[in-house]
Amino acid sequence: MGEDLKKIKERLPLLDYLRQQNWTARPAGHGPEFVGLCPLHPETRPSFYVNARKNLFYCHGCGQGGDLIRFVELSQHLSFRQSLTYLEQQSAPVDPAAVLGQASAFYQWQLERYPEPRRYLEQRGLRDSALIRELQIGYAPGGSLRRHLVAQGYSLDLLRRTGLVSSQGHDALYRRVIFPCYRDERIVNLYGRSTSGAFAHRFLPGSKGDLVAWESVRHFPSVILVEGMFDLAVLWQAGFRHATCSLGTHLTPGQFRQLCDRPRTVYLTFDDDTNGSGQQAAQALAHRLRAQGISTRRVLLPPGHDPNSFFVQGGDARQFHSFLEAAPL
Ligand SMILES: [Zn+2]
Numbered sequence: 001m002g003e004d005l006k007k008i009k010e011r012l013p014l015l016d017y018l019r020q021q022n023w024t025a026r027p028a029g030h031g032p033e034f035v036g037l038c039p040l041h042p043e044t045r046p047s048f049y050v051n052a053r054k055n056l057f058y059c060h061g062c063g064q065g066g067d068l069i070r071f072v073e074l075s076q077h078l079s080f081r082q083s084l085t086y087l088e089q090q091s092a093p094v095d096p097a098a099v100l101g102q103a104s105a106f107y108q109w110q111l112e113r114y115p116e117p118r119r120y121l122e123q124r125g126l127r128d129s130a131l132i133r134e135l136q137i138g139y140a141p142g143g144s145l146r147r148h149l150v151a152q153g154y155s156l157d158l159l160r161r162t163g164l165v166s167s168q169g170h171d172a173l174y175r176r177v178i179f180p181c182y183r184d185e186r187i188v189n190l191y192g193r194s195t196s197g198a199f200a201h202r203f204l205p206g207s208k209g210d211l212v213a214w215e216s217v218r219h220f221p222s223v224i225l226v227e228g229m230f231d232l233a234v235l236w237q238a239g240f241r242h243a244t245c246s247l248g249t250h251l252t253p254g255q256f257r258q259l260c261d262r263p264r265t266v267y268l269t270f271d272d273d274t275n276g277s278g279q280q281a282a283q284a285l286a287h288r289l290r291a292q293g294i295s296t297r298r299v300l301l302p303p304g305h306d307p308n309s310f311f312v313q314g315g316d317a318r319q320f321h322s323f324l325e326a327a328p329l
Pocket residue numbers: 038039040041048059060061062063064
């Protein structure tokens with residue numbers, strides 16, 4: 001922590017910080033001292049001194065003094081820890097991955113506390129708690145993330161920009177099972193599946209990221225591509241660890257490039273919807289993949305099923321294996 005503090009103070013001198021906060025001052029004599037009205041207490045005659053060389057302040061009016069961290073503690077009413085986080089944000093370009101990581105950790109912790117999402121996961125056939133942890137599944141109850149992140153020192157403005165908090169200041173995700181979405185091993189989005197039926201699928205603004213767990217799947221000579229996280233989860237649970245997920249039937253250009261990054265066979269396993277949209281998307285994707293030299297097989301599930309519903313309704317690994325073997329080119 002001492003190192004962090006030193007770096008922050010080097011990056012952001014006290015005088016620069018005060019000026020960013022619209023503190024106006026005049027030189028006090030010929031040295032490195034500046035004087036102005038105290039930002040910490042009401043006054044009409046300047047008694048707040050800053051020594052730019054020592055990076056310290058002292059107010060003769062209210063008697064407060066110290067370094068940059070002390071000033072932030074007093075002016076923002078934050079703890080030492082919170083002040084550090086606050087200053088890291090002020091002095092560095094904001095990294096949304098950090099705040100999304102915090103949000104994801106918070107949601108994983110909430111999953112332990114509410115029975116509703118655990119019942120929902122069970123309904124979707126997900127019982128393996130090690131797998132639930134591995135997929136970093138969380139739960140957004142709504143109404144508590146904002147408070148948690150603001151207490152960590154994240155600004156409301158940043159939370160709005162990431163989309164975690166709405167423009168009205170409310171948690172954007174509520175009563176949803178949450179999956180983090182990664183790109184280059186950093187969280188770039190959160191996918192929320194409603195547990196109450198309304199607006200089933202939700203992402204935060206921005207990219208949905210890479211194919212799920214691509215680093216662990218890409219080494220297999222053949223991969224199973226599914227459209228939903230619960231399809232992926234039950235397949236992994238049944239031992240099909242070479243399954244990945246595109247979070248929808250429409251692949252991003254980055255996801256498409258990943259599937260084509262070496263010769264392999266892709267088993268397209270999209271939903272067998274009644275309107276045929278899943279199978280149409282699979283055909284169109286198969287066409288584009290073959291144009292890149294990737295061989296494709298179209299997995300045909302029993303009518304009306306997706307991999308998730310197939311396993312939930314009692315399907316087993318042996319049967320699913322036979323679908324893979326029978327999949328037409
Ligand atoms: Zn003062």
